Amino acid sequence: MNVKKFGNKLASLGIILAVLFPFGFLLMLSMGRRWVFPSLLPEVWTPDNWLAIWGMQSGLGASLALSLALSLGIASMATAGSFWVSKQVAYHRHRRRWLAMAYLPYVFAPVILAACLQYFFIRTGLSGKFWGVAIAQLFITFPYGLIFFTSFWTERMLSMEHLIATLGGNTWQAYARVLLPVARGALLTCFFQLFLISWFEYGLTTLIGVGKVQTLTLKVFQYINEANIFFAALASCLLALPPVVLLWLNKRYVFSIGFSGPSRSGKSGSKDQEILK
Template structure:
């Protein structure tokens, strides 16, 4: 028992260090200048980067990222969740082949996806537009949403819906009173991962946006490319905050808060 507790404590410490140390480095880096190896702390401190974050440029990029990620999330859930239901219920032939095909855009390098997509989007004049960036983000987001939804529906008892219909429930009643309570945590999980895929996307945004659509990841990479790690650290922290808030909201869902699970 003591060995188990010790092992758990070590694991918790390592996980905390793995997450906390990079965040601490970003926080210090966002207010520090001239931080060179092997110095433990920067030579000077100021808030210039955070003043830049408060400027219109960073907020505009943040709102653009939120807008694109929000649309991608809504569309990915609307397409991926019903697709996951069909795949889990095996109502169509060749389910395993379809799952294998879905893995390709979900796991393929974004640069490879962007290269082929850019050619098509250039011909259709979608390159360099917000609509084009949204469609590009959907390429990995929708298959991922469908695959995650398939796993969620695999644990769902479809007979509950059949029993409700047998007892005279209308389709909307089955959806609202039977399906919704059982699958709402799953919908939130799918939405969470779909949002993250779009929110953190850089390669597809760069290739399809052509530098005209500036999102927060684009801004971070621009700061890094310009040799400004202080501004990059501050913008990176801006990227992390929404993710942490979403994790907190997902964890606070009734089904998750009681069990401590997703």
């Protein structure tokens, strides 16, 4: 029995080490210099690469700020917009047809979508601009948010809205006092996921931004092309850091505040009633 337990613990440790290996490997490269074959580790170890993040030469700090601004903006806009629009779609009599349409941009390769739309971005002067990339990213994040939220709008939600109206509440009060608090967990989850879609995006950003909107994903590719593996590793670490933090926050807070999303079983009903009170 003890041997089995020990074996399980050893296997768990092995999996954890395997999962952490890519992060450790990238961190090692980001702190190294001169990695000549056949050395297993870099010959020089230095924190200089990390210290150069905010230096003018690398431009990594600017890329980090740009990526954060872009992804936070996209996630906020797409979450808010898709939450509201999904309600109109969910209660529409042709709900299934609308939803089928929303799946198409979601399954489409973003880079091919960008290739097809490039002409329109050039004509409107949005090509190579921050706002052009933002609009293009909305085309892939908004449908995701819409599909995500459509199932939130159940019969129960509709009944709650009717109840608010019966009690004299207006639409604004329905959103502020009931719908948004009930959807808090779903809104946060969707926000995180849309942030990640935007944060990870490369092909569409390259084509619409024509290399001028230098997000971190573009920086990684630029450093790889320049054969600067140490800065590519550093940019990779910066790219992986926010998702790791979000995962931790997600585990720590989002689901601990209680997900009171749609439930037909009525498990979250008592919570909704409390909010209504």
